[in-house]
Amino acid sequence: MLEELTYEQLPDSLKDIADAIGLKPLKNLIKLAGGSTIYIPNEKNLIKPVRDKIIRSSFNGDYKSLSRQFNMTEVQIRNIIKSSTR
Numbered sequence: 442m443l444e445e446l447t448y449e450q451l452p453d454s455l456k457d458i459a460d461a462i463g464l465k466p467l468k469n470l471i472k473l474a475g476g477s478t479i480y481i482p483n484e485k486n487l488i489k490p491v492r493d494k495i496i497r498s499s500f501n502g503d504y505k506s507l508s509r510q511f512n513m514t515e516v517q518i519r520n521i522i523k524s525s526t527r
Contacts, residue, residue, distance in 0.1 A: 443468050497525045 448456070448464055459467045496507055500522050504515045511518070 443471065493521050493524075496521050 446468065448459055451459055451464075451467075455467065458470075462470075492511065496511060496518060499507060499510075500518075504518045504522075507513075507518045508515045
């Protein structure tokens with residue numbers, strides 16, 4: 442019966458999700474995780490490993506330049522670079 446569910450029949454709390462991912466993917470998500478509690482990490486936490494990898498590969502000895510580019514302190518940049526050599 443889920444296949445017959447229309448956008449208009451969705452509760453308002455799910456319409457934003459349907460707008461973002463589409464009705465069919467929302468139905469798939471309901472089949473997969475309906476009734477359970479799921480945690481969706483924020484973007485900042487998801488991209489941190491990607492950001493750190495870019496910082497390490499871009500490092501040329503200039504901490505100040507990278508700190509400006511990534512809007513981070515030089516200490517944060519140094520810690521990221523240092524963590525790659527452990």
